[in-house]
Amino acid sequence: MSSSTPSRRATNAYRRSSSFYTSYPSIKTNAPVVFKNHYIYKWFDSTAIRNTAKADLNYTLYRLADVYLLYAEASNRAEGSPNVNAINYVNAIRQRANLAPLGALSQTAFEQEVWLQRYFELCFENKMWFDMIRTLKVHNDVTGNWDDFVGHKNGIQRHLHRQPITLPAAQKRNGYQSEIAAQQSRVLNIHD
Secondary structure (H helix, E strand, O other), X not given: OOOOOOOHHHHHHHHHHHHEXXXXXXXXXXXXXXXXXXXXXXXXXXXXXXXXXXXXXXXXXXXXXXXXXXXXXXXXXXXXXXXXXXXXXXXXXXXXXXXXXXXXXXXXXXXXXHHHHHHHHOOOOOOHHHHHHHHOEEEOOOOOOEEEOOOOOOOOOHHHHOOXXXXXXXXXHHHHHHHHHHHHHHHHHHHX
16 A cells, blocks of 8 residues: 555544444434444435435445446456556545545555455445455455455354255155255355
């Protein structure tokens, strides 16, 4: 990172405060209620909570920030280094998040900065899974690094991912047992 780039901790703290909330005014007394954990602030409609019970918020599939970051990553890969437009697009997102602009970065450092911006800017917008599949990298929140997706240890036991596929007894009697075994075999092979 360049000297003009704030620390990861400062970036995380700002994004956390703008994407999550830890307290909210009580509906009855308006006194702040402090929560034990962080809760998602995106798509939070206080009018719906306090008055109407109906939210008018739309769920966005693509935002301009997503397009900017996709362009920045693709052009960086295609050209071997970040170009002026890619840097400007990332800096536009950083500016909106009250972060300092990027300085000169290598191809790898810029790519990881784009991934980090996607990680924070697009959190809870159903983008991260596809980013992990596309890049084969996962952000390690403990170390702050980008780990290899394949073989990444996240504390979840492997057997929790392998739920058996079952059918009612009547279907089993009608010859579906071999189909169940074939499906289970395919599922297990995907995860191995």
